[in-house]
Amino acid sequence: MIISKNIISPEIREILVGADKITAPMYSFNTVVVGSGAAGLNCADLIASNAHNGQSVAIITEGLKMGTSRNTGSDKQTYYKLTLSGDTPDSVGDMAKSLFDGGSMDGDLALCEAAGSTRAFLRLVGLGVPFPYNDYGEFAGYQTDHDTRTRATSCGPLTSKYMTEALERSIMSRDIPIFDGHRAVKLLTEAGRAVGVATLCANEAGVYNKYGLSIFSATNTVWATGGPSAIYQATVYPESQTCAHGTLLEAGAAAVNVTESQYGLASVKFRWNLSGTYQQVLPRYYSTAPDGSDEHEFLGDTFTNISKLLTAVFKKGYQWPFDPAKLYTLSEDGDMLLGSSLVDIAVFNERRKGRRVFMDFRRNPENACDFSGKLDYSLLEAEPRQYLENSNAMLPTPIERLSVMNAPAIELYKSHGIDLYNEPLEIDMCAQHNNGGFEVDCNYQSSSISHLFVVGEAAGVFGIHRPGGSALNSTQVGSMRAAECITSEDEYNRAPTNSVSLDCCKMLSQLAENGLNRDEILSLRNKYASVMTECGAFMRNTDKIKAAIQNIRNELDSYGKYKASEPSLLIELMINRDILITQYAYLSAILEYIDHGGKSRGSYLIIDSEAEIDQPIEIDRKHFNKICQITLDNMQPNFSWRSVRPIPERDNWFENVYNAYRKKRGF
Secondary structure, three states: OEEOOOOOOOEEEEEEEOOEEEEEEEEEEEEEEEOOOHHHHHHHHHHHHHOOOOOOEEEEEOOOOOOHHHHOOOOOOEEEOOOEOOOOOOOHHHHHHHHHOOOOOOHHHHHHHHHOHHHHHHHHHHOOOOOOEOOOOOEOOEOOOOOOOOOEEEOOOOHHHHHHHHHHHHHHHHOOOEEEOOEEEEEEEEOOEEEEEEEEOHHHEOOOEOOOEEEEEEEEEEEOOOOOHHHOOOEOOOOOOOOOHHHHHHHOOOEEOOOOEEEEEEEOOOOEEOOOHHHHOOOEEEEEOOOOOOOEOOHHHHOOOHHHHHHHHHHOOOOOOOOHHHOEEEOOOOOEEEOOHHHHHHHHHHHHOOOEEEEEOOOOOOOOEOOOOOEOHHHOOHHHHHHHHHOOOOOOOHHHHHHHHOHHHHHHHHOOOOOOOOOOEEEEEEEEEEOOEEOEOOOOEEOOOEOEEEOHHHEOOOOOOOOOOHHHHHHHHHHHHHHHHHHHOHHHOOOOOOOOOOOOHHHHOOEEEEEEOHHHHHHHHHHHHHHHHHHOOOEEOHHHHHHHHHHHHHHHHOHHHOOEOOHHHHHHHHHHHHHHHHHHHHHHHHHHHHHOOOOOEOOEEEOOOHHHOOOOOOOOOOOOOEEEEEEEEOOEEEEEEEEOOOOOOOOOOHHHHHHHHHHHHOO
16 A cells, blocks of 8 residues: 555556566655655654755655564663753763663664764654653753763653654655555665665455566665564564565674664563553562462572562662672672562573462562551662652552552553453563674765664664663664765765666465465474574574574575465565574574673573573673674675774864765765
8 A cells, every 4th residue: 555645656667477467556756765664764764854856755665553562571671861851961972882781782872872862853743752751851861771960851651652653643644655555575685775666565465466576676675674673572663564684684784782782571462561650669579380389489489588578579670681790789788689680580581380470569579568468668678668658659559659650550451451450460571672783884884785774773783782772763863864874975966777676476376375374384483493492592502503504505405395375374484584683693693602702791691501691790891891793695694894993083073073064965
């Protein structure tokens, strides 16, 4: 379906598929943006607003409202930007350093993300995103994880949803064509340059050809498809978002830091991060047998001191991602201190036993109550007690505390049929965000394929750690810089060639009347995802990874055996293949990191046995300022290692910047 007031007339091309000739529509645009999340919408909107010389832009999307930006969040979903309130000094350089200090991040990208943060943030404010400010116009902030200031802000649980809604309104006002229901299945390239994409659309099957195949010829392609969402079984990515990394990997795009993902506690009935106030109100954790019997508050098996248990749960609020450095530490006196990430391990161990795990806001943890069943505040250590006092939340039960501290966090679950006043949340350890992705320069253009721009989570911007909320900032800054490059540089302004070569025959040959049905294809997908969760998530074992890589390679080599019984299922079959390619690249990179001497870091453990998790973990330092690049060449992984680029020294003398700017912009 094409969403546009204007009539979009394609050129009809003949394509040979085996012995058959088919016709396919070819649409031509200066730029196509693949993806309709916060990054893609912003990029298309800025291109349209800045375009000159008749530049045209279109959006290609599986579903306008299907992505992560539209469908995920947390207790108060964070947006990270330069400090815009209070008396604490801040600067672009300070923020760049905070990003760079996360490890394995290029300094020039850190500087771009910091320098563009205020412009990008205030643009969203201008579009109507309701970020809170005080009576004097200061945008209030708070300190998030891996932050050194109070740069974080939030609109509540649905910050990124508000962003996409505001950007969609702007897109619609400009009448930018949106090709909805189109799955991009191939990046078209010529001589190392992106020249467009091929898509499948089930709704158009039989209109031009039986496959629903369309061709988009473009001078520039912007890839804004989000993270590798469907490669894991235990994941907080929305079910509506599927992986699209395999398409670029197969085209030869270089990826970096794909070893680095974030994992944390999330609800599974409705996928949502359980960070912030969900933890700070001190809910009760318990597990049951599969049938709901044999209830057990298992955290007491790890934390024998109730005060330490309550502090660990509280700290999960702002130490939400699993972190091997937050398992055990040694005090100055040599005492073993228990960290917040032991909560994650305890949940994982219960799930591994086949038990179901829940967070309960109706009751306090056992042994933490006074004679009346209310929380005994004398048991709290200084930090959680002070936080609850400052929040006016010294109340009897977790749900009462949550209602005072963050009522929208309760309303969110109610809107999805879950009443926290009357039922617990079933939870698991889930994949949440990939800090790595495709390698880009300061204009967010691919390092290996020219005229291909990658923005949002698909871009390999971050490394080992990143401040909470910096991903949302990156969606806006990266897409802004890509749009500015496309609209200001003559090289990117010219019309598409319309001479793209098409090699879609293998893909289309997998449509057959006797092919797999939807349940069979989705069953395969679940099987693939379970392997990745088992060996490539936050617990990583070398032998399991090696076995998985070989199995995935065997599956890819014989993938032609699978057929889809109808065009809509051909798309699902291509998604499965995309998932396999992505898993193959990611696990190969993880194995390369381990073979290179890499150890536990970031949000994952590399261990041979779970018995090792009873003492401080050796955290990798050898690779802190190194980046591993991976490319696939005919499905053979190639690796290269390099040092991070430092934060650039720059000349900010005004007259010099002024004159350089005027010259570059043609004034």
